Amino acid sequence: MTTSDASPPRPKILVVDDTPANLVAMRRLLAKMDCDVVEAGDGNAALSACLDHEFALILLDVQMPEMDGFEVATLLAESSECKRAPIIFVTAAYKDDLNRLNGYEVGAVDYIAKPINEFILLSKVKVFLELYRSRAALKVAEAAARHQATHDPLTDLPNRMLFADRLGNGIARARRESRRLALIYIDIDRFKPVNDRYGHGAGDALLKAIAARLRGMLRASDTIARLGGDEFAAILENVENRADAEALTVLMRDTLSQPFRLTLADRPQPLEVQVGGSLGLAMFPEDGNSDEALIACADARMYALKHAGTR
Structure with a gap:
């Protein structure tokens, strides 16, 4: 397959939560969206997943043992491979403005409060999936244009x-x-x-x-x-x-x-x-x-x- 035949990749969402029941609940909610879901039970697993995958969105629990969501977001922002994925914090705590500001400073783009409202979650997720698809389609178009400029249209060999x-x-x-x-x-x-x-x-x-x-x-x-x-x-x-x-x-x-x-x-x-x-x-x-x-x-x-x- 040539570059010009490529299509945008299927978007992936990373869900990070140390409670297995929360992961199961989130998986069921996101099953309604056209995306793949990757799960991580702690901060280290989340960092590892971000090195292996490109995510359209990260849904990150704030309150986790050993490494909380703020620490995970800070480390992701410092990584050239991982900093591009937008982060939504999912939390029952830190609802005051000061803690929200701290979250935004470490890379969060939004908050979702627990217990999760299904309509709010899916509405926010839909926006980021559409944004990812638009950007991915643009990248494919740019790659196709570069390929066409540098390859012979008949044989597909370098020109x-x-x-x-x-x-x-x-x-x-x-x-x-x-x-x-x-x-x-x-x-x-x-x-x-x-x-x-x-x-x-x-x-x-x-x-x-x-x-x-x-x-x-x-x-x-x-x-x-x-x-x-x-x-x-x-x-x-x-x-x-x-x-x-x-x-x-x-x-x-x-x-x-x-x-x-x-x-x-x-x-x-x-x-x-x-x-x-x-x-x-x-x-x-x-x-x-x-x-x-x-x-x-x-x-x-x-x-x-x-x-x-x-x-």
């Missing part, structure tokens, strides 16, 4: 912009750690005849199949990008030596020369086509000490092979 960013960062790491990095430029041979003969639908299907085949040959830490048209590039970090990179280049060339079976909507039978690839390899640091120099070297070697008719 030229993300490729340039990863190459620059990879070279910086290789320089800092005294490691090698390999850059492989790939131009697909005989792609145009397929596109001209069978149409753009076949060309798009072929590009997707090529992208999937190249992606499957690389490690998760490597990058395969579509630079545009029928040109791709691979960034291989932490390469032991040139021989290893050359061996992979040969394997990629041989793999690209194997037939592709394309399933097209306008054809009753799969279409089998055969292309190939011209690949240019450049190594950091021996072939170039910057991203510009490395790109120029890989690109020149790729076109030299293509013009010589070597595949």
Whole structure:
């Protein structure tokens, strides 16, 4: 699933109370809401739960042994992982203005008095769940926009912009750690005849199949990008030596020369086509000490092979 296909997570509510009967009662009330409920019987369990989950809301009992609700809220506010969740104190005590002010100072956004009024509880919870969903939907939309800006819409591979960013960062790491990095430029041979003969639908299907085949040959830490048209590039970090990179280049060339079976909507039978690839390899640091120099070297070697008719 791509980032653009993601949906907001189901909201979670943390209920903190040292009395099991209160936890059961709260669980029954919150069962009417579209959310997951996580329970904690003391302050330490609450802190631990906040490290493991992202909560839309925390319903926190004030009067608990060892660590009361004020202490728990203070510790949550000091944690970068936990401070984002709003806290509603649930209490039969501390109803005066001074204690309410203390609660707000340690991070509470509201109070609910015991015994709990079901209508008041669910009304307040609903507001925070809706707020969480709105924020989560915004985050998903922002992530989708970032993904679209940095990935090729056809193959979902990194595009030229993300490729340039990863190459620059990879070279910086290789320089800092005294490691090698390999850059492989790939131009697909005989792609145009397929596109001209069978149409753009076949060309798009072929590009997707090529992208999937190249992606499957690389490690998760490597990058395969579509630079545009029928040109791709691979960034291989932490390469032991040139021989290893050359061996992979040969394997990629041989793999690209194997037939592709394309399933097209306008054809009753799969279409089998055969292309190939011209690949240019450049190594950091021996072939170039910057991203510009490395790109120029890989690109020149790729076109030299293509013009010589070597595949």
